[in-house]
Amino acid sequence: MTALRPARTEPPWVRRLLVGAALAAVAVLLVLPLALVFAEALKDGVPAYLAALAEPEALAALKLTALVVAVVLPVNVVAGVAAGWALGKFDFPGKSLVVSLIDVPFAVSPVVAGMLFVLLFGRTGFLRGAVEALGLTVLFAPPAIVLATLFITFPFVARELIPTMQSLGTEEEEAAHVLGAGFLQILRRVALPNALWGLLYGLLLSTARAAGEFGAVSVVSGHIRGQTNTLPLHVEILYNEYRFSAAFAVASLLTGLALLTIVLKSVLEARERRGRSLP
Amino acid sequence: MSIEVRHVTKSFGTFVALSDVSLTVPGGELVALLGPSGGGKTSLLRIIAGLEAPDAGSILFYGEDATGRDAKERGVGFVFQHYALFRRMTVFENVAFGLRVKARAERPGEEEIRRRVTALLTLVGVDWLHDRRPAELSGGQRQRVALARALAVEPKLLLLDEPFGSLDAKVRLELRRWLRRLHDEIRLTSVFVTHDQEEAFEVADRVVLLNAGRIEQIGTPRELIEEPASDFVRDFVRPGAQL
Numbered sequence: 129m130t131a132l133r134p135a136r137t138e139p140p141w142v143r144r145l146l147v148g149a150a151l152a153a154v155a156v157l158l159v160l161p162l163a164l165v166f167a168e169a170l171k172d173g174v175p176a177y178l179a180a181l182a183e184p185e186a187l188a189a190l191k192l193t194a195l196v197v198a199v200v201l202p203v204n205v206v207a208g209v210a211a212g213w214a215l216g217k218f219d220f221p222g223k224s225l226v227v228s229l230i231d232v233p234f235a236v237s238p239v240v241a242g243m244l245f246v247l248l249f250g251r252t253g254f255l256r257g258a259v260e261a262l263g264l265t266v267l268f269a270p271p272a273i274v275l276a277t278l279f280i281t282f283p284f285v286a287r288e289l290i291p292t293m294q295s296l297g298t299e300e301e302e303a304a305h306v307l308g309a310g311f312l313q314i315l316r317r318v319a320l321p322n323a324l325w326g327l328l329y330g331l332l333l334s335t336a337r338a339a340g341e342f343g344a345v346s347v348v349s350g351h352i353r354g355q356t357n358t359l360p361l362h363v364e365i366l367y368n369e370y371r372f373s374a375a376f377a378v379a380s381l382l383t384g385l386a387l388l389t390i391v392l393k394s395v396l397e398a399r400e401r402r403g404r405s406l407p
Numbered sequence: 408m409s410i411e412v413r414h415v416t417k418s419f420g421t422f423v424a425l426s427d428v429s430l431t432v433p434g435g436e437l438v439a440l441l442g443p444s445g446g447g448k449t450s451l452l453r454i455i456a457g458l459e460a461p462d463a464g465s466i467l468f469y470g471e472d473a474t475g476r477d478a479k480e481r482g483v484g485f486v487f488q489h490y491a492l493f494r495r496m497t498v499f500e501n502v503a504f505g506l507r508v509k510a511r512a513e514r515p516g517e518e519e520i521r522r523r524v525t526a527l528l529t530l531v532g533v534d535w536l537h538d539r540r541p542a543e544l545s546g547g548q549r550q551r552v553a554l555a556r557a558l559a560v561e562p563k564l565l566l567l568d569e570p571f572g573s574l575d576a577k578v579r580l581e582l583r584r585w586l587r588r589l590h591d592e593i594r595l596t597s598v599f600v601t602h603d604q605e606e607a608f609e610v611a612d613r614v615v616l617l618n619a620g621r622i623e624q625i626g627t628p629r630e631l632i633e634e635p636a637s638d639f640v641r642d643f644v645r646p647g648a649q650l
Contacts (some may be wrong), residue, residue: 299491
């Protein structure tokens with residue numbers, strides 16, 4: 129009888145070398161830059177760091193970013209749930225085309241996405257008339273920033289929910305329907321609770337992206353200080369003015385948000401794994 | 408409640424699931440829809456429940472046309488093949504669901520819901536599992552919970568899709584005898600789908616034999632054995648079948 133070959137046959141030193149190389153790559157490419165952001169931000173001391181964040185322009189950028197996130201999230205919930213429900217639970221002709229269209233914002237460069245809104249609302253854009261008739265300012269103002277961010281972040285919730293809802297099937301919804309539940313009751317009591325972790329996960333990713341989006345927002349914002357600059361745009365301005373520690377101070381806010389996102393994401397993933405195996 | 412199926416036809420694409428099917432289920436009877444898989448049994452059950460719409464024909468509940476009525480207005484209890492219990496809810500909440508989603512005017516109070524759910528769970532013998540979740544139950548227990556959930560809304564008609572299909576042999580035998588006794592107790596008009604003729608003959612008052620979307624024969628188990636209406640019935644009902 130021959131002994132079974134163990135799955136790992138490499139000698140210990142090879143294994144250590146490979147693991148070491150991987151860790152070194154992570155350290156140089158990921159940890160070091162992140163640590164540098166905080167080191168640079170705090171180079172002139174904590175008071176200077178706080179002062180940089182308390183500048184009126186920095187506060188205005190923070191407010192605008194918060195506003196963008198606050199508008200984008202609820203819209204993404206409604207649109208994402210609608211898309212996830214329609215595409216995850218039903219079959220209809222042209223469905224695969226719609227699913228592919230949802231990926232367009234991922235495939236298109238954010239700068240192009242921004243240009244698209246300039247073309248729509250700009251001097252010769254074909255929505256300009258309608259917008260002017262309503263007395264609104266869209267381009268180079270917060271509405272355009274929100275629209276561009278919506279375009280960029282839309283896929284996150286939908287892409288999470290479609291496979292989740294698909295894998296859950298439609299039997300529980302049918303059971304609820306026969307038991308007398310209407311559409312909203314089925315959605316609220318059955319479909320959404322079942323897909324809750326997918327929804328939260330999508331929302332988390334779209335929050336991080338909404339706060340951090342640079343390219344598309346840069347094109348439509350107009351860079352008016354204290355008015356149409358979001359946090360990422362403000363970082364760029366500070367950096368271009370050679371105010372490095374202030375730039376890094378503001379950047380540290382976005383970095384902090386990213387780190388928080390990663391922590392929450394792994395918490396959600398752990399919950400979801402547990403959720404799959406048990407309830 | 409008596410139900411009547413009149414000239415129902417249903418196809419999915421080019422596949423004809425049901426063609427011109429008519430049958431009557433008198434009130435209080437337990438009827439089996441028997442036949443090989445792909446014969447249209449489940450489609451017929453889903454059409455009666457309102458989960459599918461027939462291409463042609465009509466469904467009558469108690470002489471009243473219910474063809475266009477939404478599934479949630481039909482007042483039927485449906486037990487799904489894989490039970491379709493709400494995975495995030497406890498056993499208690501699963502059974503309470505049909506009561507909780509009622510319009511405010513008809514919704515019983517919390518005390519009344521508790522009383523009725525407990526009574527139902529006791530009836531099906533799983534009251535001690537009330538705070539478990541579906542994943543923590545055995546197949547037989549899930550089946551009983553699914554039945555209690557369907558009965559909670561006091562349906563006038565109970566539909567069961569392969570109710571014993573995903574159970575092991577011993578539990579299956581036990582559970583179908585139990586279902587028969589339960590039916591004798593509550594006398595609810597019931598239709599269940601099965602591909603197992605032994606099961607149909609043991610449990611049902613009358614058997615509807617469906618094949619390739621058509622009804623081959625409707626009759627008591629004895630009639631199917633002693634007076635088969637076609638060669639198919641003779642072949643399907645195994646020679647020497649016992650009652």
